Amino acid sequence: MRLGLAPHLVGARLIAVRQNRPDLRFPFPPDFAGRLLGRRVTGLRRRAKYLLADLDSGETWLTHLGMTGRFLVQGLAPGRFARPVDPLAHVHLEIETDRGAVVRFADPRRFGFMELLAGAAAAPRLDALGPEPLGPDFGAARLLSAFAGSRRPVKAALLDQGVVAGLGNIYVCEALHQARISPMTPCGVLGRARLERLALAVRAVLEAAIAAGGSTLRDFAGAEGGQGYFQHAFQVYGREGEPCARPPCRGVVARIVQSGRSTFYCPVCQNR
DNA sequence: AAAGTTGCCTGCAAGC
DNA sequence: TGCTTGCAGGCAACTT
Numbered sequence: 001m002r003l004g005l006a007p008h009l010v011g012a013r014l015i016a017v018r019q020n021r022p023d024l025r026f027p028f029p030p031d032f033a034g035r036l037l038g039r040r041v042t043g044l045r046r047r048a049k050y051l052l053a054d055l056d057s058g059e060t061w062l063t064h065l066g067m068t069g070r071f072l073v074q075g076l077a078p079g080r081f082a083r084p085v086d087p088l089a090h091v092h093l094e095i096e097t098d099r100g101a102v103v104r105f106a107d108p109r110r111f112g113f114m115e116l117l118a119g120a121a122a123a124p125r126l127d128a129l130g131p132e133p134l135g136p137d138f139g140a141a142r143l144l145s146a147f148a149g150s151r152r153p154v155k156a157a158l159l160d161q162g163v164v165a166g167l168g169n170i171y172v173c174e175a176l177h178q179a180r181i182s183p184m185t186p187c188g189v190l191g192r193a194r195l196e197r198l199a200l201a202v203r204a205v206l207e208a209a210i211a212a213g214g215s216t217l218r219d220f221a222g223a224e225g226g227q228g229y230f231q232h233a234f235q236v237y238g239r240e241g242e243p244c245a246r247p248p249c250r251g252v253v254a255r256i257v258q259s260g261r262s263t264f265y266c267p268v269c270q271n272r
Numbered sequence: 273a274a275a276g277t278t279g280c281c282t283g284c285a286a287g288c
Numbered sequence: 289t290g291c292t293t294g295c296a297g298g299c300a301a302c303t304t
Contacts, residue, residue: 024301025277025278025300025301025302026301049277049278064277064278065276065277066276066277066278066301067275067276067277067278067302068275068276068277068302068303068304089303090302090303107302108302108303108304109275109277109301109302109303109304110301110302110303111276111277111278111301111302112277113278150294150295151294151295152294152295152296156295156296159277161278168276168277169275169276169277170276215276237276258296259295259296259297260296260297260298260299261276261277262274262275
């Protein structure tokens with residue numbers, strides 16, 4: 001999403017802002033539209049699952065997409081096929097830039113939210129996050145210390161944004177499958193060798209997914225309205241009852257519920 | 273009916 | 289015994 005949005009926003013001035021409702025999951029900050037209006041976007045960053053737009057006012061506009069949030073840029077790829085969901089339904093924020101683009105934020109379930117961060121002030125949401133999985137501070141050593149002494153299932157530990165930031169349900173399932181580790185394994189028993197495999201798998205899965213433009217389930221879409229393609233590369237996610245994709249494994253993908261979320265895995269090859 | 277997220281609340285279990 | 293901590297589970301937000 002950041003990659004798709006950056007060409008439209010970075011360096012652009014926000015010359016019109018319309019906020020269509022007072023809240024998403026949480027209320028918008030006070031005078032939210034007023035604090036965006038007239039500002040120039042100096043940079044667009046991502047930290048974990050947060051999108052961060054730096055403004056020339058010194059504030060940073062933070063967005064979390066929740067489950068169904070998306071940004072749309074007008075005039076691009078209107079789509080020649082019928083969509084399951086009208087992309088212009090549930091538009092909660094519309095912004096016009098001095099480059100003539102209209103950027104819209106839509107979120108049917110409204111689990112997303114936005115905040116404004118003061119430049120130097122602490123940002124509690126960001127400060128509690130673990131290292132970026134694609135950055136230099138993530139690896140087997142990090143997992144070893146974060147998992148030490150814990151009995152929680154490795155699936156739950158990887159979803160914990162304080163352990164490593166930015167992994168969601170899909171990518172945790174896929175990474176555990178690639179690393180051949182059972183999602184139920186108490187994370188504290190994992191040793192160096194398996195954690196090396198896991199760290200490698202986490203990075204490989206994320207890199208492949210980003211290169212494919214993300215994963216489109218139901219209504220997720222990139223900034224230009226297109227779909228991601230990584231869902232076609234899923235090895236286990238959403239594949240309950242189908243044969244394991246790792247030959248010569250003859251396992252059948254199973255689905256269980258952990259911490260209230262679906263876990264898909266192969267009981268045969270994810271055994272150690 | 274279940275869905276990709278997070279936060280808050282409850283209650284249980286273990287450890288000190 | 290009683291306090292703290294970790295963590296699982298349930299629920300809430302909402303629409304398709």
